[in-house]
Amino acid sequence: MNYCSHCGSDKIVREIPENDHRLRYVCENCNKIYYENPRVVVGTIPVFQNKVLLAKRGIEPQKGKWNLPAGFLEMDETSEQGAIRETTEETGAEISDLSVHTIFQSDSNHLYILFLANLKNNNFNTTPESTEIKFFNADEIPWNELAFTSNKYALESYFSKKDNTDKINFEME
Ligand SMILES: [Zn+2]
Structure with missing residues (x-):
């Protein structure tokens, strides 16, 4: 400075x-x-018929890796509004019924607030921020190609509450 x-x-x-x-x-x-102070990142775990929507990042950092839709909270918006905005910007998907799912503090001084959310339908589209968008079940999550530790943490937490925990072999970085 x-x-x-x-x-x-x-x-x-x-x-x-x-x-x-x-x-x-x-x-x-x-x-x-x-x-x-730490910056706040807001986003969602968008779910449709027990599958999670992930987006492949079209921008740095971690370009080409998969992530949950998320981004920095703007001034004058609530964390929920920010999470909905980021989800739309990155996937074009419409979501509802948000509930706080994961609070995660990364070592890079980012505080993540990730909401579980329902997709209203299975409409979505790629955007300048996302080159590919797909649904994944627990078996299909590309654990080694996720962009951020916060995402791994949230997804592990989400799927571990389901029945198929034995199929997940996940270690925190
Ligand atoms: Zn001065």
């Missing part, structure tokens, strides 16, 4: 502010303190 976005000064220092306990970027000119 080179310049204060509040006053434009370049007098930025890294220090622990008074009554604080962590290093922060602080502007010595206007005293603004810059707090850095």
Whole structure:
């Protein structure tokens, strides 16, 4: 961080502010303190007739890997609204009946909130963000080609609540 976005000064220092306990970027000119916090990623586990819809990523990072539709929560939207928006943007699918399924904190400072959701129908389409979209049952999930640990965690958790847990051989990275 080179310049204060509040006053434009370049007098930025890294220090622990008074009554604080962590290093922060602080502007010595206007005293603004810059707090850095984890970013929130919202998404869904879209289910239709016991199968989960996954999308193959058309964009970096992890281009070409499979993922659950998810992305960064925007300002002024609820986590549920964000999850619906991301699902539509990545798969074109219409979903309903969202319920919180997985909260996962990745080591890259992202906090995931993934909702279980019902697909209203089996209509979906590829988008600029997704080159391929498919339904998978527990046997078919491409465990070694999933983009993110959060997805593995959520899918393992989802399918382990079903009857066919013995067919899943999954280890956390
Ligand atoms: Zn400043």
